[in-house]
Amino acid sequence: MDPREWSLILFTVLTQASVGAFLFTLWFEQRSKETAARQAYQRLHGVLIPVMIVALLASLGHLGRPMQALSSLGNLGTSWLSREIFFTGGFFVLLVLMVLLKRNDGVRRVLAWLTGLAGVAAVISMAMIYHMSIMPAWQGYGTFVAFGGTTFFLGAALAAVVLLGRAYQDQARDLRSLAWTAVVVALIEAALVPLQMAALAGGSEAAQATAALLAGPYAWLVILRWALALIVGVVVLLAAIRRLAMQQVPGSLFYVACLAILVSEIAGRYLFYATAVPLGIG
Template identity: 30%
Template sequence: MQSMEIPLVLFTVFSQAAIGLTLMRVVRTTADGDGAESGDARSEWRLIAGLMILGMFGSLFHLGHPLSAPTALKHLGTAWLSREVLFAGLFTGVTVLAVLLAGKAGRPVLAWLGTLLGLGVIVSAGMTYAPPALPALNNALPFSFFLTSAVILGSGFGSWFAGSERAPLMTRIFTTALVVGLVLNLVAPCVWLSGGAVMRMTAQAWLGSGFYWAHVAVLIACLGVVWKFRTIPAGLPLLALLGELAGRAGFFADTIHAAANMGGLY
């Protein structure tokens, strides 16, 4: 890709944070076992909707003609990008409805529906950013990166609304997701080094990138803080968010397109 694509960085990270938060509402509801949502529902849904709307707004700056954004839905049968736009729009609608209905019946249903639509966003995005022209990502890695980000940010920010009873659950999920994210980011470039020319170029770009090492450092720092305090301090999700933003910037800026080696030997 070799371009930082700030609008896409903001859209993917903020939308995945919103999706992760919705998923964590479902997890807490299931853990409670009584079918009722716990915590401050209105405030959490406001954060979810705010993150998603901010991400959607940011994505418009990626378009040459923002007012023509709805035309992206024309190719639902053939384009994963069109499906991503559809799922993102539906998910945004559910989050806004949940804000309006907070404190009324039906909230658990909206959390489940939002989670399903949110997973549709992540699957579609994973397919969108896994084209053959990006050999290093022409696999399940984009989906894995995106889902891991959603769980890290969802459990991190979800700790703000979990209450004392569910805080340990959010901490366990947050810690596990951090470990998975760290392993993925450390292993992927090593695997690419044993691949073809463009894969090796991508590995070298990632390993030489400040974005990559900033992301890795934040993941390690978050793990260290959780290990020390045995919980998620209130400010730690913000640090995790900065780390995911840095990692996503590197994802777009440092992944090498096959055209970069056009005419070269493989």
């Protein structure tokens, strides 16, 4: 794998997690009128800014000429890469404006919806870039499942650990929603793995080469990735849900789950890049 692709791993994983965490606060704000809850969500928005800064800086490591990213914005009508740059940058700028204008409720609500839409468009644009590539492993629904999984699996974990930092009346309900969402997303994504492997094994020579890499040299990393996601992440989240039902806030369990999910998603994204074989090579 090209060492520069580590920058893409950080960029895609951190951006998708930030979008997911933000979307959860957008949902929670619709059902909570509590001032303390709103302050907790605003705190999360503030945390997402440095996360996005790291993501955006990482993306520059993959560009031979970073300034070309700005010139490519003229191709919004035809290029998914241009759309990714536009919507990712838009998500970040709108997020910053939300934090700066948090005292103006009317403006902040409008910005919140625009930020959420920009984030969703950014993730879709990322997926489309790879879906339209010459890599059979990236074509089809697998890329959308992987990117959507990171958005809501890691995004939920990230939101949970930040919301633990400020107590509010609806905290347990929000944490329970985040935990259940993460569990369901992880189980759906894991259930689709055999189908994706079967599709690769029955595909072109390049697709079969990817399947062979996943079942051979990289099998240990596939096992580690799903062990962290399911045995650690999901099981610990289920334990956290049980503690929440007992009127306890299991902060340590959420921290452990978030760390396991983060490492799992980075491992999964490494496999995404490392095992992709272009058409014509097998």
